[in-house]
Amino acid sequence: MAQPTAFQRARTDEQRAARRAIILETTLSLLTTTRVADLTLNELARTVGLAKSNVLRYFESREAILLELYDREYAAWLDALDVALAGIVSIEPIADVMAQTISERPIFCDLCASAPGVLEHNVSAEVAAAYKRSAVANAERLGALVLPRLGVDSFASGIVFVGGVNIIVGGVWANSQPSTGMAAAYEANPDLRAMRVNLGYSLRELLATLLVGVVARTPRTS
Structure with a gap:
């Protein structure tokens, strides 16, 4: 399973794209052991190492x-x-x-x-x-x-x-x-x-x- 990542706030398009990519890769990793229906935003945010509100900066x-x-x-x-x-x-x-x-x-x-x-x-x-x-x-x-x-x-x-x-x-x-x-x-x-x-x-x-x-x-x- 993906390990939590220490994030600093993304300030450029490249940094935002990198954050989005990490969130997607973490989601993919979680889905190897969790069904789509059971995956929560809280679990994803915790694994990524962000508050849920910060994940929502990158995906709505x-x-x-x-x-x-x-x-x-x-x-x-x-x-x-x-x-x-x-x-x-x-x-x-x-x-x-x-x-x-x-x-x-x-x-x-x-x-x-x-x-x-x-x-x-x-x-x-x-x-x-x-x-x-x-x-x-x-x-x-x-x-x-x-x-x-x-x-x-x-x-x-x-x-x-x-x-x-x-x-x-x-x-x-x-x-x-x-x-x-x-x-x-x-x-x-x-x-x-x-x-x-x-x-x-x-x-x-x-x-x-x-x-x-x-x-x-x-x-x-x-």
């Missing part, structure tokens, strides 16, 4: 920090996907690679699952707009990385594909993280174990099904 809310981190983690996933897809031009191996590179990034998955219902709240219009612009850039890149390999060039198909990927990642992650009680129920009741969601398998099968649909059908635009 906990959600603003996590949205920026989500954008970073999304871009990092796309970097890995770009490399892993080299030479691959058919549905099944593309789905395999997507599922593998996603499964390797639990923090990305947790942020994706939390984005629409939690992280997009408690932010200003300015922060929301900046996040959405970054999200559009990530969406365009994801579509460009995958769809041309399958001969798909429809804009509407790209929208459906990217939206589907985000819903699959967030939904599968949320359902693959049972509570302590639910995990115990699966363990104690063999007839229920088949209902426990396996992250890698579910991602692969749902992504492959999405890709089959995108190739077979061009979505209606209205």
Whole structure:
């Protein structure tokens, strides 16, 4: 876990950028052991070595920090996907690679699952707009990385594909993280174990099904 940092007040743009980077890195470190839903601004501020009010000098809310981190983690996933897809031009191996590179990034998955219902709240219009612009850039890149390999060039198909990927990642992650009680129920009741969601398998099968649909059908635009 990141150690508290002795801060002096940032007085230049470079210093403010450095403080923001430290806050983001500390958040990333904390999320290796804490779920997004459980991470508090107080815990983050204490770990960084700042009063909560001082953290808010650099980010307007906990959600603003996590949205920026989500954008970073999304871009990092796309970097890995770009490399892993080299030479691959058919549905099944593309789905395999997507599922593998996603499964390797639990923090990305947790942020994706939390984005629409939690992280997009408690932010200003300015922060929301900046996040959405970054999200559009990530969406365009994801579509460009995958769809041309399958001969798909429809804009509407790209929208459906990217939206589907985000819903699959967030939904599968949320359902693959049972509570302590639910995990115990699966363990104690063999007839229920088949209902426990396996992250890698579910991602692969749902992504492959999405890709089959995108190739077979061009979505209606209205």
